[in-house]
Amino acid sequence: MRSTVLDEAGLVRWGREVGAVASREGIFVALTGPLGAGKTRLTQAACAGAGVGEAVTSPTYTLVHWYSGSRGPVGHADLYRLRDPSELLALGWEELEAHPGAVFVEWAERAGDELPMDRWEVRLEFADGAGGAADALRRVTARGLGRVAPVPDPGPYADGAETSAC
């Protein structure tokens, strides 16, 4: 598992690589972390990396968006409003799960056992530091579960920020 502190520019650059690899390999990407941590920002960068030309917005109210990427459709879901995994069927979860291309799911932990075994998990957290610019830093932890291609290493995008293996 890799954990790295990224500023927004670094997160966006890493996100583009994440999107390029995820769309090429057809990866389900489970995003976790508190409100405002950057799950939507990362998805926007990843969609750009997957060749999505249109604006990517938060799907909080509609729960699932589909975008047209250069290798096919890219799915984006936000489970913030999900009260129970049993509600997943109604929002097209089976289609998301079976999708051969890239899928990005915010608040993925709310899907519980319904998450596919093969996936990337990306956790974003506010990086604590001494005020000011530290507000714009996020700790990124990324790993692959099951039979998936390796997650791009966020380390090279850290721009001198701290990186640690865990």
Ligand SMILES: Nc1ncnc2c1ncn2[C@@H]1O[C@H](COP(=O)(O)OP(=O)(O)O)[C@@H](O)[C@H]1O
């Ligand atoms: N290092 C960073 N990584 C990601 N977003 C950052 C970073 N620094 C500041 N931000 C800002 O934090 C906000 C994250 O919002 P958003 O992506 O909507 O969060 P979430 O989807 O996790 O609730 C954006 O306004 C973004 O510009």
Ligand SMILES: [Mg+2]
């Ligand atoms: Mg969001």
